[in-house]
Amino acid sequence: MEVKESRITLHASCATPQQFVDINAFLDWVDEEIAQCVELLEEKPESTASQYALRLVPLVRRKVKMRDTSYLAGGFRFQLDYDEIINLLMDKALYPDPILFLRELLQNALDACRMQYARAQEEGLTYRPRIFVEDLSEEEADPRIVFQDNGIGMTEDIVKNFFLRVGKSYYRSGEFLATRERLLA
Numbered sequence: 001m002e003v004k005e006s007r008i009t010l011h012a013s014c015a016t017p018q019q020f021v022d023i024n025a026f027l028d029w030v031d032e033e034i035a036q037c038v039e040l041l042e043e044k045p046e047s048t049a050s051q052y053a054l055r056l057v058p059l060v061r062r063k064v065k066m067r068d069t070s071y072l073a074g075g076f077r078f079q080l081d082y083d084e085i086i087n088l089l090m091d092k093a094l095y096p097d098p099i100l101f102l103r104e105l106l107q108n109a110l111d112a113c114r115m116q117y118a119r120a121q122e123e124g125l126t127y128r129p130r131i132f133v134e135d136l137s138e139e140e141a142d143p144r145i146v147f148q149d150n151g152i153g154m155t156e157d158i159v160k161n162f163f164l165r166v167g168k169s170y171y172r173s174g175e176f177l178a179t180r181e182r183l184l185a
Contacts, residue, residue: 008030009062009063010023010027010062010063010064011063011064012063012064012065013065013066013067014064014065014066015067017066017071020064020066023064024062024064027062041053102145105147106131106147108147109131109148109149109151111151112149112151112152112153113129113130113131113150113151114129114151114180114184115152115176115179116150116151116152118180118183118184119183121183122183129149129150129151130149130150131147131148132146132147132148133145134148154170158170
């Protein structure tokens with residue numbers, strides 16, 4: 001590591017990809033801390049800001065590389081093309097028969113209502129399940145069917161960890177299965 005009044009440079013030769021990722025994540029954190037300190041000082045009166053002035057640039061200079069030069073190191077991340085995923089989900093390859101897609105939506109509504117019913121029974125409350133299916137299609141080429149239910153609904157946690165994650169289902173999660181087992185026992 002090389003530390004100068006206006007610059008920090010870190011030299012690293014990583015033996016594993018995980019080391020490379022971890023060091024760069026740490027340096028990102030250092031960069032963010034420096035940037036936040038500079039920002040905080042900009043909000044203070046001049047007398048205070050000058051007393052604690054940072055001469056560091058907000059970015060730590062990096063010379064982090066892999067020992068094995070055949071390894072291509074970088075900040076690669078898996079990404080999904082939203083439009084293509086929607087096209088895939090709506091494509092007939094996934095649901096060759098449109099009835100299967102509708103059945104899946106109805107099954108989700110039934111699961112939500114069954115869970116709400118079990119919760120209500122556990123708490124000694126009355127609950128009347130309701131599922132509404134409405135065809136809001138204005139044109140045959142652009143079908144729009146809405147499913148609504150008064151089931152368990154979705155918490156912020158469920159939205160973040162299941163609904164917004166392609167391939168994850170709350171209704172197949174350990175959390176849901178454990179709750180269902182407890183309520184329906």
